[in-house]
Structure formats: structure tokens, C-alpha cells
Ligand SMILES: Nc1nc2c(ncn2[C@@H]2O[C@H](COP(=O)(O)OP(=O)(O)OP(=O)(O)O)[C@@H](O)[C@H]2O)c(=O)[nH]1
């Protein structure tokens with residue numbers, strides 16, 4: 001059956017019937033009084049989510065839907081018959097939007113869910129309703145009201161728990177046919193799959209879930225390249241995505257890492273929310289010799305990002321169980337630990353380097369401790385831990401500049417006392433002189449000053 005997932009339709013509810021103006025006319029009964037009946041209500045247009053349907057195809061061919069109007073009221077106290085509601089069946093997962101404003105009106109995501117799209121008009125009252133003691137012959141009746149009308153856009157978003165994503169030819173259809181009873185076409189050319197396929201996966205312990213296989217996504221899909229990215233809508237409701245990488249792909253610019261990045265970029269362009277869904281990354285076609293060679297660098301590259309790669313072969317079934325276990329864990333428990341690996345932690349390497357660099361510095365700091373700058377040495381372990389290892393050299397460089405004049409100031413202090421009211425110009429040489437005197441001391445303390453970041457907290461504690 002042809003798959004149609006977007007249509008525009010016009011719906012109009014039935015108008016209410018008019019009330020009747022009528023008087024009883026019978027032999028020997030004079031002035032029988034008003035007996036015009038009420039009009040019947042118009043039929044409403046109602047959408048019902050039907051699990052039997054999988055496409056909006058019917059609405060592609062019939063785009064106007066009008067419910068019947070109510071009957072008019074009649075004489076002899078006869079009310080008009082109300083019209084039946086018009087029920088429009090749509091697949092479960094249909095979004096109904098106002099075609100003009102694009103406002104989402106309802107998401108029919110539950111089987112049997114009903115929604116009134118256009119309410120039928122109310123029948124008018126017949127003249128018998130308007131008779132009073134002072135107005136016994138009302139020669140008027142009420143008209144029925146008009147039924148609502150609206151132009152709608154129906155969008156089908158399939159309901160699946162797990163979505164399969166990947167470049168064309170990555171093996172998505174092979175994957176779904178291996179884990180479920182879905183039998184989509186599998187062939188060795190891109191864009192074999194043109195419409196989404198659903199498959200019911202029977203997992204262990206009676207647990208089952210629905211998996212969706214959608215057409216391949218390629219670079220520029222968001223600009224309409226290939227089949228575009230409109231099929232991504234069908235995996236928007238998924239809780240987990242399986243990202244299949246074709247490890248045997250050949251061609252310019254095709255490398256597993258490049259494919260991975262391109263697909264994620266396209267996902268992000270489509271929707272940030274979709275891009276943020278948990279992804280199980282599967283490196284497929286590992287039975288091919290080329291694929292084996294590409295696996296190690298790809299796995300390492302993703303490990304640096306903290307992402308685990310599941311090596312699989314949909315052809316032989318190798319690695320599929322581990323992959324499905326992870327998918328089921330995310331789906332049923334919401335835990336995503338299995339999708340991540342520990343990063344190689346470049347921080348630690350840097351920390352090791354820093355520690356190596358600091359080792360001689362610590363030695364040099366030892367004499368400085370004698371001069372009263374000691375607490376730094378105690379803090380050496382803290383320096384080792386320092387996560388911002390890169391910052392350490394900068395601090396080291398800055399520290400001597402800050403600290404070197406320290407002793408000079410202590411020398412300068414008596415000088416200031418002695419010549420309290422002398423001009424500032426005299427101070428400068430004094431400072432310089434003091435600094436010159438202290439230069440060897442400054443040199444000595446430089447090593448200690450390297451410990452400056454550690455000294456601060458130490459100083460506070462002492
Ligand atoms: N050697 C090998 N070939 C595979 C494997 N999985 C899939 N293939 C082959 O790859 C080709 C494409 O497989 P499909 O399942 O049609 O790929 P797809 O991702 O659905 O492709 P589109 O529908 O075009 O997006 C077919 O010829 C498969 O036989 C695998 O694990 N190993």
C-alpha cells in the first residue's frame with residue numbers, strides 16, 4: 001500500500017435544521033395553536049485513531065469532507081432528525097494541524113482516541129416553543145446554526161520505540177528483518193527503502209517493542225538532498241535511536257567517522273530534540289575484511305568522545321545480541337550507561353607532565369622554605385592533583401613577578417619611615433636598589449613562588 005504521511009483536507013460539519021412555523025389545523029378545533037417542530041442538529045466531523053491504518057492515503061484522493069445537515073422541523077410537533085456524525089479514521093500517531101496557522105490541534109497518539117474537528121450546527125426551535133399566554137400565535141421560528149468548517153493538515157508520525165538511522169545502504173532494512181518479522185526490500189544500492197517500515201521485535205521475557213526503519217539520510221538532507229529529511233519525523237517519537245554505520249562503505253569522503261558526524265549534523269539541523277535522543281552506535285558489516293581494519297580507529301575516535309561502538313554484522317548476526325540488550329536497557333529502564341565508555345582522560349596525561357615539571361621545582365623550593373616561604377612545599381600533593389594543569393605554567397610565570405618584590409618591600413619599609421616626607425622620586429631608586437639587593441633572594445624564592453597556587457590555601461590554614 002502506498003505510504004502517504006502528509007495531507008491537507010477541508011472538513012465541514014453539517015448545519016442545524018431550521019425550526020418550523022406551523023399551526024394546528026383540524027376540523028372542529030379552532031385556533032389549534034402553534035405546532036412547528038425543532039430542526040435537527042447537524043453532524044460533526046470526528047477523527048478517530050484507528051490502529052488498523054498505517055497511511056493517510058485515503059485523504060490524498062478525497063480532500064473534502066462534509067457532514068450532513070440536520071433535518072428541518074415540521075408541523076404537527078415533528079422535530080427534524082439530527083444528522084449522523086462523520087467519522088474520519090486516521091492512523092494512530094496522526095497530528096492534526098490548522099493548515100492556515102500551522103497550530104497543532106491534536107495528537108492522536110492513542111488507539112481509539114476521538115477528536116471533534118468541526119462541530120455540527122444546532123437545530124433551530126420551532127414556533128411551538130415561542131407560544132406564551134400573551135403571544136399565542138408566534139409566526140416565527142429559529143433557524144439552525146451553521147456547522148463549523150476548517151482546513152486541516154494531517155501529519156503522520158509513526159509510533160515506534162526504536163528508530164534505525166544511517167546512510168543509505170548501511171544495512172538498516174537488513175537489521176530490522178533480522179530482529180523482527182518485517183520484510184522490507186534489501187538491495188545493494190542506495191535508497192532501496194523509500195517509505196518507513198515498522199517491525200515488532202520480540203525481546204526476552206515477553207517484552208516487545210516496535211522498531212522503525214526509515215530511508216537513508218545523506219549529507220545535505222536538510223536542504224532536500226536525497227529523499228530529504230522529512231522521514232526523520234517518524235523516529236521523533238522513538239525513545240532510542242540505533243545509528244548504523246556502514247563500515248564497508250566505499251567512495252569519496254566516506255569514512256565511518258565522517259558518516260557519523262554528517263548524520264548527527266543532519267539530525268541537529270532537523271531537530272535538537274531528536275539529536276539529543278540516546279543513540280546506540282553500531283558499526284555494521286564487520287564480516288567484510290575492509291570493515292575490520294576500519295573498526296579500531298573508529299572505535300578509538302568515538303572513545304575519545306565517550307561513546308561506545310557496538311561492532312555488529314547484520315548478515316551473520318554477530319554482535320546483535322549485545323546491541324539489542326543495550327537498546328532494551330535504555331528503552332525499558334532509561335539507563336544509558338552502556339552507551340558510554342570512559343574517555344581516555346587527556347587531563348591525566350597533562351597532570352603527569354605537570355608533576356614531572358614540578359618535581360625539580362619542589363626541590364628548589366626547599367631552601368626557600370628555610371627563608372620562611374615554606375608552606376608551599378607542604379602543599380605539593382595538592383599541586384599534583386591540579387586538574388587545570390595547563391594553567392600551571394602561566395601561574396608559575398606570574399608568581400615570581402608578584403612575589404619577587406616581597407622582600408624588597410620589607411627592606412623599603414624602614415626607608416620609608418626614615419624619609420617619610422621625601423619625594424616619591426627618591427623612592428624609586430630606593431626600590432630599585434632594594435630590588436637589586438634582593439635579586440638573588442628573589443631568584444631563590446622564584447622556585448618557591450612556583451608553588452604559589454598551593455601556598456594560598458596553605459597560608460589560610462596556618
Ligand atoms: N557483508 C555484509 N553486507 C551487509 C550487511 N548488512 C547489510 N548488508 C548488505 O548491504 C546492502 C544494503 O542493505 P540494506 O539493508 O538494504 O541497507 P539500507 O540501510 O536499508 O539501505 P537503504 O534502504 O537504501 O537506505 C545489502 O546488499 C545487504 O545485503 C552485513 O552485515 N554484512
Ligand SMILES: [Mg+2]
Pocket residue numbers: 172173174184185186192193213215
Ligand atoms: Mg532499507
